[in-house]
Amino acid sequence: MKGWMGKSRILFSLTLLMLVLSGCGKTNLTALDPKGEGAESIYDLMMLSVIIMTGVGIVVLVIYTFVLIRYRRREGHEDYVPKQTEGNKFLEILWTVIPILLLVVLAIPTVQKTFMLADTTPSAEDEKDAIKIEVSGQLYWWHYTYNGQEIQASQDLYIPTGERVYLNLKSQDVIHSFWVPSLAGKMDTNPGENENEMFIQAYEEGVYYGKCTEFCGPSHSIMDFKIVAVSPEEFDQWVSDMQNVNADATPESASAQEGKELFKQQACIGCHAIGSYPNSNVGPNLTNFGDRVEIAGVLDNDKESLVDWLQDPEKYKPGNLMTGKYGDTESAKPLTDEEASKIADYLLQLKPSEVSPESAEADE
Amino acid sequence: MSTAYAEKSGFGATLWDYLTTVDHKKIAILYLIGGGFFFLLGGLEALIIRAQLLFPDNELIQAGTYNQIFTMHGTTMIFLAAMPLIFALMNAIVPLQIGARDVAFPFLNSLGFWLFLFGGVLLNCSWFLGGAPDAGWTAYAPLSTTAEGHGVDFYALGLQISGAGTLIAGINFLVTIVNMRAPGMTYMRMPLFTWTSFVTSVLILFAFPALTVGLFLMMFDRLFGANFFDPAMGGNHIIWEHLFWIFGHPEVYILVLPIFGLFSDIISTFSKKRLFGYSAMVFAVVLIGFLGFMVWAHHMFTTGLGPIANSIFAIATMAIAVPTGIKIFNWLFTMWGGSIHMTTAMLWAVAFIPSFTLGGFGGVMLAAAAADYQYHDTYFVVAHFHYVIVGGVVFGVFAGLHYWWPKMFGKVLNEKLGKWAFWPFFFGFHLTFFIQHFLGLMGMPRRYWKFQPDQGLELGNIVSSSGAVLMTIGAVIFLINVVYTSIKGEDAGADPWDGRTLEWAIPSPPPFYNFKQTPLIRGLDPLFIEKQQGNGKMTPAEPLGDIHMPNNSIVPFIMSFGLFVAGFGLIYQVDDATWLWAVGIGLAITLFSMLFRSVKDDLGYHIHKEDLEEEADAE
Numbered sequence: 001m002k003g004w005m006g007k008s009r010i011l012f013s014l015t016l017l018m019l020v021l022s023g024c025g026k027t028n029l030t031a032l033d034p035k036g037e038g039a040e041s042i043y044d045l046m047m048l049s050v051i052i053m054t055g056v057g058i059v060v061l062v063i064y065t066f067v068l069i070r071y072r073r074r075e076g077h078e079d080y081v082p083k084q085t086e087g088n089k090f091l092e093i094l095w096t097v098i099p100i101l102l103l104v105v106l107a108i109p110t111v112q113k114t115f116m117l118a119d120t121t122p123s124a125e126d127e128k129d130a131i132k133i134e135v136s137g138q139l140y141w142w143h144y145t146y147n148g149q150e151i152q153a154s155q156d157l158y159i160p161t162g163e164r165v166y167l168n169l170k171s172q173d174v175i176h177s178f179w180v181p182s183l184a185g186k187m188d189t190n191p192g193e194n195e196n197e198m199f200i201q202a203y204e205e206g207v208y209y210g211k212c213t214e215f216c217g218p219s220h221s222i223m224d225f226k227i228v229a230v231s232p233e234e235f236d237q238w239v240s241d242m243q244n245v246n247a248d249a250t251p252e253s254a255s256a257q258e259g260k261e262l263f264k265q266q267a268c269i270g271c272h273a274i275g276s277y278p279n280s281n282v283g284p285n286l287t288n289f290g291d292r293v294e295i296a297g298v299l300d301n302d303k304e305s306l307v308d309w310l311q312d313p314e315k316y317k318p319g320n321l322m323t324g325k326y327g328d329t330e331s332a333k334p335l336t337d338e339e340a341s342k343i344a345d346y347l348l349q350l351k352p353s354e355v356s357p358e359s360a361e362a363d364e
Numbered sequence: 365m366s367t368a369y370a371e372k373s374g375f376g377a378t379l380w381d382y383l384t385t386v387d388h389k390k391i392a393i394l395y396l397i398g399g400g401f402f403f404l405l406g407g408l409e410a411l412i413i414r415a416q417l418l419f420p421d422n423e424l425i426q427a428g429t430y431n432q433i434f435t436m437h438g439t440t441m442i443f444l445a446a447m448p449l450i451f452a453l454m455n456a457i458v459p460l461q462i463g464a465r466d467v468a469f470p471f472l473n474s475l476g477f478w479l480f481l482f483g484g485v486l487l488n489c490s491w492f493l494g495g496a497p498d499a500g501w502t503a504y505a506p507l508s509t510t511a512e513g514h515g516v517d518f519y520a521l522g523l524q525i526s527g528a529g530t531l532i533a534g535i536n537f538l539v540t541i542v543n544m545r546a547p548g549m550t551y552m553r554m555p556l557f558t559w560t561s562f563v564t565s566v567l568i569l570f571a572f573p574a575l576t577v578g579l580f581l582m583m584f585d586r587l588f589g590a591n592f593f594d595p596a597m598g599g600n601h602i603i604w605e606h607l608f609w610i611f612g613h614p615e616v617y618i619l620v621l622p623i624f625g626l627f628s629d630i631i632s633t634f635s636k637k638r639l640f641g642y643s644a645m646v647f648a649v650v651l652i653g654f655l656g657f658m659v660w661a662h663h664m665f666t667t668g669l670g671p672i673a674n675s676i677f678a679i680a681t682m683a684i685a686v687p688t689g690i691k692i693f694n695w696l697f698t699m700w701g702g703s704i705h706m707t708t709a710m711l712w713a714v715a716f717i718p719s720f721t722l723g724g725f726g727g728v729m730l731a732a733a734a735a736d737y738q739y740h741d742t743y744f745v746v747a748h749f750h751y752v753i754v755g756g757v758v759f760g761v762f763a764g765l766h767y768w769w770p771k772m773f774g775k776v777l778n779e780k781l782g783k784w785a786f787w788p789f790f791f792g793f794h795l796t797f798f799i800q801h802f803l804g805l806m807g808m809p810r811r812y813w814k815f816q817p818d819q820g821l822e823l824g825n826i827v828s829s830s831g832a833v834l835m836t837i838g839a840v841i842f843l844i845n846v847v848y849t850s851i852k853g854e855d856a857g858a859d860p861w862d863g864r865t866l867e868w869a870i871p872s873p874p875p876f877y878n879f880k881q882t883p884l885i886r887g888l889d890p891l892f893i894e895k896q897q898g899n900g901k902m903t904p905a906e907p908l909g910d911i912h913m914p915n916n917s918i919v920p921f922i923m924s925f926g927l928f929v930a931g932f933g934l935i936y937q938v939d940d941a942t943w944l945w946a947v948g949i950g951l952a953i954t955l956f957s958m959l960f961r962s963v964k965d966d967l968g969y970h971i972h973k974e975d976l977e978e979e980a981d982a983e
Binding site: 032041042049060067081099107110113115175177179185186192193211213219222298 | 426427428431499500504506507510595596600601602635636637638640641642643644666667668670671674675678679682683685686689690692693694696697699700701702703704705706714717718721722725728729731732733734735736737738740741742802805806807809810811812813814815816819820896
C-alpha cells in the first residue's frame with residue numbers, strides 16, 4: 001500500500017503517453033479538434049467543465065492523499081480510539097455552497113449554448129438564401145434532399161464553407177443519430193412525426209467524417225457518411241451540375257454502356273435513382289456515385305471493392321436492405337463477375353460535376 | 365445448537381432446505397450465488413466484446429452475435445448481477461443492523477428471489493433457442509419492437525418476471541425497516557447501510573412500475589400486434605424512451621445508494637471514527653434519491669425534446685453533484701484524524717473514492733446538455749457509466765463481501781489473496797475505462813461491432829482490451845480466495861473488525877433467529893457505545909421469551925416456476941397457438957399456488973424459551 005500514490009502516478013503518466021502516441025484521433029473525426037461553429041462552441045463548454053472538475057479533483061486528491069498518509073494506523077496504536085467527531089457545520093456548509101457556485105458557473109453557459117444550438121431559424125435577411133436540407137436516416141445509409149434546389153443525394157453531403165446549413169432530420173425506419181464530431185453535436189433522426197432540426201457549419205474546406213450514433217441494427221457500426229465542405233463558388237457549381245444531370249447520357253466506354261443496360265435489367269433502377277428525379281430514396285441515390293469518398297461509407301472507392309460489394313453486400317453490411325433484392329438470389333453471388341464488373345464500370349463513371357471530394361481536399 | 369431444531373444433513377436435505385428457506389440469511393446466500401453466477405456470465409460477455417474490439421475491422425464474431433452479446437452484457441450486469449448482489453448484502457445485513465429477528469415478509473422474500481432467478485434463467489434460455497435479445501439493454505422502439513426472432517420477447521418476459529421479484533423485495537425491505545427496528549433504533553440512529561437500503565427500496569417502489577408498464581406495452585406490441593410504439597400506426601416510440609428512463613435513471617441510484625451506505629459503514633469502522641456529518645449524509649442520500657427521479661430525460665438530450673426541456677433536465681442533473689460531493693468530503697473527513705486500518709475491505713473503499721469521483725466528473729460533464737450532443741451514445745458515456753457502476757457498485761460489492769463475509773459465513777476471507785485480487789482489478793479497471801472517455805471524443809460511438817482502421821482509434825482500443833484482461837485476473841483471484849477460505853479460512857468470531865454496528869453483536873454466522881433477546885439501542889453505532897462504556901455487549905430490551913419463526917415453504921419456488929412456464933408459452937404462441945396451453949398451465953400453477961397459500965393456515969412455530977436457555981447453558 002505504501003506505493004499507492006506512486007502507482008497511480010505511473011498510471012496517469014502512462015495514460016498521457018498513450019494519448020500523445022495516439023495523437024488526438026483522426027483529423028476531421030475527433031470532437032477534440034473542432035472545425036465548425038457548433039463543435040467549437042461545445043468544445044469551449046467541455047473545456048470549462050474540465051477546468052472546474054480538475055480544480056475540484058485537485059482539492060479532493062490533496063485531502064485524500066494527506067489523510068491516507070497521515071492517519072494510517074501505526075504499529076503499537078491498534079487500540080487507539082480517535083476522537084469521535086460529530087461533524088463540522090462550517091465545513092459542511094462550505095462544501096455545499098462552493099459546489100453550488102461552481103455549478104452555477106457551468107450552468108449558465110450550458111443553458112446559453114443549449115438555446116444557441118437549438119436556434120435553427122435563419123435570420124430574416126438570410127432566410128431567402130439559407131440552405132435547408134432534409135436528412136433521412138436509412139438502414140444503413142443517409143439520404144439528403146436539398147430543399148428548393150431539386151437535388152437528391154446520398155452518403156456524401158456537400159455544403160459550402162462559412163455558412164450555416166440547416167438540417168431537418170427524420171428516419172425511414174428505426175432511430176438513427178446524425179453525428180459529425182468535428183463540425184457539430186449529434187441529433188437523433190426519429191421515425192414518424194418527431195422531426196428534429198439542427199445546423200452544421202464548417203470553417204474550412206475538407207471532408208468531414210460522420211457516423212450513426214443511435215444503435216440501429218447489425219450494421220450500425222458502419223453507417224458512416226461524409227460531409228464535403230467546399231468553397232461557396234464550388235458549391236454553386238456543384239448545385240448547378242447536379243441540377244443539370246442527364247441521367248440518360250450514354251457512357252463513353254463500351255463496358256459501361258453494357259453496365260447501364262444491366263443496371264436496368266437487374267432492376268437496380270427500381271430502388272436507386274440516377275439524376276435527382278424521379279424522387280426515390282428506397283436505396284441510395286447514385287447520381288454522383290463516381291465521386292463518393294467511400295463505397296457504402298466504409299469501402300475504398302475503387303472497382304475491386306465495388307465488384308465485391310455488388311456481388312455480396314451482406315458480407316460488408318449485414319442486415320442491409322440490398323441483399324437478395326436482385327440477380328439470381330439463390331446463388332451466393334447474385335451477379336457474375338462479368339456482370340458486376342460492367343455495372344461497376346457504369347457506376348464509377350457517374351461524375352456529373354468537376355466539384356468532388358478532391359476539390360475540398362486540394363484547397364486545404 | 366440443541367437437538368430440538370437440528371437440521372438434517374446430506375446434499376438432498378441441504379438442497380431442499382435452500383429451495384424452501386424463508387430465512388433472510390440463507391436467501392442472502394442464494395442471491396449471492398445467483399448474482400455471482402450472472403456476474404461471471406456478464407463478465408465473459410464483456411471479454412468477448414473487448415476481444416472483438418482489439419483490432420480494427422476485426423471479424424472474430426458476426427455483427428448479429430455481437431449485438432446479442434453486448435445487449436445481454438448490459439441486461440445481465442444490471443438486472444441479474446448488480447441488483448441481486450446488492451440484495452444479497454441487504455438480506456444478509458439489514459435485519460441484523462436494525463436488531464430484527466427477520467424481515468417483515470419472509471415468504472415474499474423467498475418469492476422475490478425465485479422470481480428473479482427464473483426471470484434470469486428465462487432470459488438466458490434465449491441463447492439456446494435461436495438467439496438472445498439484440499436491441500441493446502435499453503431496447504429502444506422501433507428497433508426492439510420490429511427485431512426478428514424471439515430474442516426481444518425473452519427480454520420483455522424475462523425482465524418482467526425478474527422485475528416483479530425486485531419490486532417484491534423492495535417492498536419487503538421498506539416494511540422491514542419501517543416496522544421492525546429494535547427499541548431505541550430511531551431513524552437517525554440507523555447505520556448508513558440501512559438508511560441507503562431504505563431509500564433504495566423507496567426508489568424500487570416507484571421506479572419498477574414504470575419498467576413494468578413499459579415492458580407490458582412492448583410485450584403487447586410484439587406478441588399481440590398492438591402498436592403503442594409504431595409511428596406508422598399512430599403510436600409513438602419516444603414513449604418507450606420516457607418509460608424506460610423513468611425507470612432506468614433511478615435504477616442506477618438503486619444500485620449505487622446501498623453502496624454509499626456500505627462504504628460509510630466500512631470507512632467509519634476501519635477509521636475507528638463515527639461517520640463525519642451523519643445527518644448531512646442521511647440528508648444527501650434522501651436528496652439523491654429524490655433528484656434521481658427528476659432527471660431521466662438527460663438520457664434523451666439528443667432525442668429532440670427542445671432546448672427548454674434540455675436545460676431544465678441539465679440543471680436538475682447537475683444539482684445531484686452537490687449531495688454527492690457532500691458525501692465524498694464527509695468520507696474524507698471521517699478518515700481525517702482517524703486510525704485507518706487498511707484491510708482489504710477498506711482498500712476497496714479507499715480506491716472507490718477517487719474512482720467514483722472521476723465517474724461523478726463525467727456525470728457533470730454529461731449533464732451539460734449542449735456538450736452532451738458530443739458525448740451522447742459514444743464511448744465517453746460507456747466510460748462514465750462504467751466508472752460509476754464498476755468503480756462504485758462493483759468495488760462496493762467487493763468491499764461489502766470482504767467486510768461481511770465473516771458475518772455471513774463465519775470465516776474471514778484471506779486478506780493476502782484479497783489484496784492480490786484488488787490490485788490487478790483496480791489497475792485493469794482504470795486502464796479499461798479511462799481511455800474510453802477519449803475514444804468517445806475521438807469519434808467512437810458506443811455499441812460498435814467494429815471500428816474502422818486509420819481513424820485514430822486503434823491504440824485506445826488495445827489499451828482498453830488489455831485492461832479487461834487485468835480485471836479478469838483480479839476477479840479470478842477473488843474466486844480462488846472464496847474457495848480457499850471455505851476450505852482453510854480462519855474462524856471469524858462474532859466481531860472480527862472491532863465493529864460499531866449491531867450485526868457484530870451476535871455470533872458469526874448468526875443463529876437463525878438472529879437475536880436471542882432484542883437489543884436496546886442507545887445511540888448511533890450502538891455496539892461501539894457499549895464497548896466504550898465497558899459493557900462489550902448489547903443490553904437486552906426484553907426478557908428471554910419464546911421466539912416466533914415462520915415455516916419454510918416450497919410454494920414461492922413453484923409459483924415462480926409457473927410464471928416461467930407461462931413466459932415460454934407467451935413467447936412461442938406467436939408461432940403456434942398450441943403454446944397457449946403452456947400459458948394456461950403456467951398461470952394455473954401460479955394461481956393454484958397462490959390459492960393454496962391463501963387458504964392454508966401457516967402460523968409458523970415457536971422456539972421455546974427453555975430451548976434457548978438450554979442452548980445458552982451448552983455454550
